[in-house]
Amino acid sequence: MALEQTGRFAELFRRCHPDLVLDVVEVVSEGDRHVGPLSRIGGKGAFTRTADRRLLAGEVDMAIACAKDVPGPHDREPGIAVGAVLPREDVRDVLVLPAGHPPATLADLPRGSRVGTSAPRRAALLKALYPALLPVPIRGNADSRLARLDSGALGVDAMIAALAGLGRLGLTGRVSEVLDPARWLPASGAGIVVIEHRGDDKATRDLLAPLTDAPTHALLDAERAALAALGGGCLTAASVHASLDPRTALLTVRAAVLDPGGAGALRATASGAADRAADLGREAGERLLRDGAARWLDGRP
Known part of the structure; x- marks a missing residue:
């Protein structure tokens, strides 16, 4: 990739x-x-x-x-x-199943199915939205993970991947389900x-x-400013996604810090002019801190 x-x-x-x-x-x-x-x-x-x-x-x-x-x-x-x-590509995550597996969604997977992901955000979302499934840490680049998923060597029944990454590799045909970003919150910088x-x-x-690409740069500035305000680390289960309305030039930042145990999420939103992107991101991050997000930033439930 x-x-x-x-x-x-x-x-x-x-x-x-x-x-x-x-x-x-x-x-x-x-x-x-x-x-x-x-x-x-x-x-x-x-x-x-x-x-x-x-x-x-x-x-x-x-x-x-x-x-x-x-x-x-x-x-x-x-x-x-x-x-x-x-320019920004698709921000959504997807479900990928072993080659030859019939198409299915996360909701279709049997209780106890092992779902591979290395991201604390994805693991927290799995626990919150699909508590019957088990998140399992996996490593490796996209090609090697797919090959090991297909051979059974990855040790999971399915895995979560970034749609943009699969698209760059010409592998969108491996997508079994595209996850709705309104529920399955995207990664900052996705x-x-x-x-x-x-x-x-x-x-x-x-x-x-x-x-x-100036609009994408503004979105990235907002998302990174929110993460900087939170001061989270590699164990932080967080999502920051900024969007820009082309008609009004209104930039909106939606930020969330997730409970690593899957109990819920704290959310904050800030909107304003695109030339204030970093300020808006910082505002969203600071709101989360005021609401008590610090207790989840180190990855502990």
Whole structure:
């Protein structure tokens, strides 16, 4: 998936800057190598830490990542800035079943079915919405997880995946159910690819600026500001989703912190002009804190 994202970015970059040479350097993250829980190797930072080091050392000038895998600014090494934000894709999660399994929904699965996911948000949603099902931690990239699901080696009966990720790989045919985002709350940064650079690298920043989709950048600013206000970590079961009304330019941030035990959720909403995206996100996050969200931010019920 990372290579597909890189290829898509490279095409945009070369179209915008046809006279420049773009060298692609493949970086294998700690998150890709590790097979256990992400919390043991620093949570979300596992997917960016290696690229961050190479970026800050000047070995590469840009790094590409899924926005939902990028840690918040409160728990990341300083000196890295977002230079380009690509247009948002689908934010929804989906149910994937082993190859050959008849189509089914989460509600159809037998009691006690094991559903694979590495995300605390998804695990909390499963416990709240489908208490008869059992969330099971899984690791690996999308291709390897699908292959192990089909062979039975993944140790689960089904798994939850991001629709955007499957779409990038041309695997939407594996979707058994698309989960309604009104109930199955999406991840912050879902469906967004970002390109980062060293904060003091003005030349690269100027090269990346024309590639940015401004509405998506505003949505991402709002979502990341809410997470920063919460100060949550890799165990936090949280959702922040921003939307922009194209007719009124009204940006709305919907944020929630979920009980890891599945008992419920605290929710907050903030709306306003798109040029106040970060302020609106921060407002939603602060409302959740005032309502008592802190008790769930460390992953404990």
